[in-house]
Amino acid sequence: MNKTLSIILIILAMGLIAYNVTLVDFENPFHGDSTIALIGIVASLCAIVLLLIFMTSKKIEKKLK
Template identity: 85%
Template sequence: MNKTFAVVLIILALGLIAYNVTMVDFENPLKGDSTIALIGIVASLCAIVLMLIFMTSKKIDKKLKK
């Protein structure tokens, strides 16, 4: 997996977060579709963190091989 693909996945996850924020009913966030939107936000945040960890590990691996 190269850096461009990782960046594209991060951008897609940010787009999903933006979409899911619009779906949350802030007066009642744990009822109905708002719960699903919150789960989607958390899942997207997890994907972003995983991709950042992956990119950092690739940088470390690259420095160790030199």
């Protein structure tokens, strides 16, 4: 996976976070569709963290070679 694809996936995850934030009912965040939106936000954040770890490991691998 190259750097461009990783950046595109990070941008898509940020877009999903923005969309899910609009679905959260902040007065009652743990009921109904708000719970699903919160799960989507957390999942997108995890995806971003994993992609950043992957990109960092590729940089380290490149420096070691």
